[in-house]
Amino acid sequence: MKKYITLAGLGIGLLFALPAQAQITKEEAKEVSGIVQQNASYTGGQDALVKYMKKNFTYPKSAQEKSIEGRAFVRFVIEKDGSVEDATIARGVTNCPDCDAEALRLIKNMPKWIPARQDENPVRVYFTMPIVFKLTK
Numbered sequence: 001m002k003k004y005i006t007l008a009g010l011g012i013g014l015l016f017a018l019p020a021q022a023q024i025t026k027e028e029a030k031e032v033s034g035i036v037q038q039n040a041s042y043t044g045g046q047d048a049l050v051k052y053m054k055k056n057f058t059y060p061k062s063a064q065e066k067s068i069e070g071r072a073f074v075r076f077v078i079e080k081d082g083s084v085e086d087a088t089i090a091r092g093v094t095n096c097p098d099c100d101a102e103a104l105r106l107i108k109n110m111p112k113w114i115p116a117r118q119d120e121n122p123v124r125v126y127f128t129m130p131i132v133f134k135l136t137k
Contacts, residue, residue, distance in 0.1 A: 062098045075089075089103065
């Protein structure tokens with residue numbers, strides 16, 4: 001059986017925007033921005049993201065043996081420096097914690113992104129990314 005991963009597209013989960021102020025408090029610095037002027041992007045673009053996923057993806061053996069397929073949605077924050085933080089499973093693959101663990105591993109190990117910007121300043125933003133587990137014959 002062959003295995004492969006597809007990147008179904010990037011979804012963006014956005015909560016709220018930082019207020020425009022000259023001074024930012026510690027609480028505000030940790031807030032995640034909503035609507036931004038320039039969203040975060042993977043360094044090298046979509047093609048580089050797909051290449052990273054294909055190179056680093058490992059289909060869990062337990063899922064292969066049970067012919068489990070599905071989609072895990074991983075929610076994470078792109079920090080002001082472009083690093084990926086706070087990755088969690090928003091919705092996992094049914095009956096496959098190993099698939100969920102692999103999706104988290106892929107996201108947590110990503111290199112830095114180009115951070116989002118608001119008024120030319122880097123800001124934190126949420127992303128939600130689907131990771132598709134599909135076996136082929």
